[in-house]
Amino acid sequence: MEVFEILVTAGFWAATLRIATPLIFGTLGELICERAGVLNLGIEGIMTMGAMCGWMWVHMGGDLVSGVLFAAAIGALFGLLHSLFVVYLGLSQHVTGIGITMLASSLAYFVTRMLLPGSTTPPKITPFQPYPIPILSEIPILGPAFFQQTAMTYGAFVVVIVVWYVLYKTPLGLAVRMVGENPLAAEAQGINVLAVRTGAVMAGSALMAVGGAFLTMSAFDAFYFTMINGRGWICVALVIFATWRPGKALVGALLFAGIDAWQVRVQQVPGVSVPYQFFLMAPYILSILAMIVMSRKALYPKALLVPFRRGERT
Numbered sequence: 001m002e003v004f005e006i007l008v009t010a011g012f013w014a015a016t017l018r019i020a021t022p023l024i025f026g027t028l029g030e031l032i033c034e035r036a037g038v039l040n041l042g043i044e045g046i047m048t049m050g051a052m053c054g055w056m057w058v059h060m061g062g063d064l065v066s067g068v069l070f071a072a073a074i075g076a077l078f079g080l081l082h083s084l085f086v087v088y089l090g091l092s093q094h095v096t097g098i099g100i101t102m103l104a105s106s107l108a109y110f111v112t113r114m115l116l117p118g119s120t121t122p123p124k125i126t127p128f129q130p131y132p133i134p135i136l137s138e139i140p141i142l143g144p145a146f147f148q149q150t151a152m153t154y155g156a157f158v159v160v161i162v163v164w165y166v167l168y169k170t171p172l173g174l175a176v177r178m179v180g181e182n183p184l185a186a187e188a189q190g191i192n193v194l195a196v197r198t199g200a201v202m203a204g205s206a207l208m209a210v211g212g213a214f215l216t217m218s219a220f221d222a223f224y225f226t227m228i229n230g231r232g233w234i235c236v237a238l239v240i241f242a243t244w245r246p247g248k249a250l251v252g253a254l255l256f257a258g259i260d261a262w263q264v265r266v267q268q269v270p271g272v273s274v275p276y277q278f279f280l281m282a283p284y285i286l287s288i289l290a291m292i293v294m295s296r297k298a299l300y301p302k303a304l305l306v307p308f309r310r311g312e313r314t
Contacts, residue, residue: 012261013145017153018219020257022047024156025211026235027242027249028163029204033079034239035167036200037180037303038086041097043208044232045104046078048225050209052108055216055223056115058125068152068213075209078104079202087197090307101232109225122222128152152210152218157250159207164246176200180301183308193308208232234284241290243298252290259286 026047033040040046054071058064078100085096116123128150136147167173175196178186183193211231216223234256242248 007262008141010141010144012258012265013141014148015261015264016254016258017146017149018257019260020253021153021156021218022211022214022231023235023238023253023257024160024250025207025214026232027238027253028159028246029075029207029211030235030239031242031244031246031249032163032167032176032204032207033201034304035180035244035301036176036197037183037301037306037308038083038197038201039093039097039305040079040082040100040201040204040208041094041236042078042082042100042104042205043097043235044228044230045101045108046075046205046208047212047228047232049078049104049108050075050212051216051227052112052212052223053209054213055122055125056111058217059123060115064128064217067217068210071209071213072206075212076202076206078209079205080198082205083198083201086307087194087201090309093305105225112223112225122224124221125217127216127221128218150218152214156214160246160250167246177301179308180303183303183306187310194310197308208235211235237288240298240300244301255286255290 026043030040030043050071053074054067057067057070062070082096082100085091086093112122130148130150131154132143133147137143139147165173167177175186175191178189179191179193179196179200186196187193212228215227220227238249238252238256241252
């Protein structure tokens with residue numbers, strides 16, 4: 001029974017929100033890219049670069065807010081690089097994305113070694129501190145779990161609302177969805193398909209980098225080369241689970257984070273004799289199963305992975 005009592009503790013839900021935050025940013029970033037018809041497999045490397053850049057900015061004397069913005073700017077630049085190859089040149093989105101991941105990950109390691117050549121352990125910074133929301137933070141269980149988080153966690157939930165509103169309630173969002181569904185029709189309406197796709201990839205990549213920056217500037221206080229640890233690939237899977245909808249992306253991120261937070265605590269329960277490797281696999285196995293179930297009826301963007309060449313009719 002103690003195993004299931006974990007689910008009603010404030011510590012469990014607080015940890016779930018912390019674990020979910022980088023996934024929310026990364027999943028929304030990938031969702032924006034794919035809504036415009038571009039698969040961005042550079043997410044793992046972009047998150048790594050964002051984690052390093054935000055942390056390094058603060059370590060060099062910058063403040064936390066500008067560190068997040070700097071990480072977002074670097075992410076947008078990698079998004080622009082990805083766009084040059086896949087949007088304008090029409091190259092393979094899979095190959096280019098993997099190349100971006102390798103480039104960004106290696107560059108993050110190189111820059112860290114170049115700027116801190118004599119450091120054997122990464123220097124620590126002062127990260128974002130939890131900010132209790134007045135009155136709400138005093139609610140039993142719910143208060144400590146949901147209303148005593150850092151600014152970046154609160155920001156992740158705000159971004160969900162903003163992305164949903166932009167995609168479904170604004171002309172810009174309609175243009176993004178249109179170039180991901182039928183770019184020829186979008187071009188006929190006077191929409192610059194290449195520019196919209198490029199902007200979407202840059203914006204999505206910026207959010208991915210912010211997700212990485214959360215790990216070094218809010219969850220932890222230093223940069224480690226392997227700290228992304230596959231979160232980018234999980235975000236790609238969560239986009240499919242969410243059927244390319246921001247609200248479902250939030251649910252998917254919370255579901256994966258909840259399972260992850262639960263398995264960590266279950267390993268510490270006395271009398272549990274199940275090998276710990278099973279608990280480590282559980283979040284990924286359940287996420288794959290959920291993705292399979294949800295994706296069977298998913299309406300994916302029709303022009304996803306399809307190169308667009310201006311004036312060409314197929």
